[in-house]
Amino acid sequence: MANNLTKCEFVALQSLDKNYILWVLDTEIHLDAMGLEDTIKNENTASSQNRAKTMIFLRHHLDEILKIKYLTTKDLIVLWNSLKERF
Secondary structure: OHHHHHOOOOOOEOOOOOOHHHHHHHHHHHHHHOOOHHHHOOOOOOOHHHHHHHHHHHHHOEOHHHHHHOOOOOOHHHHHHHHHHHO
């Protein structure tokens, strides 16, 4: 599965607010297909390994500006909600 996590499956989220809705839909579909859909819910019981897989997946699908902005964000839910608030 590591290869699937590092492969860019769709266009990265752009910091210029051009593709957030499409990015969210693509992300949710891909996480669902990987069995990781619960990891982005506020109250979840996902394992730390699954949360880490999702964090890798999300970071891989952010443009460089967003990667730098959220570089120190280690909590998956904080990252997901921060992106939602930003856009």
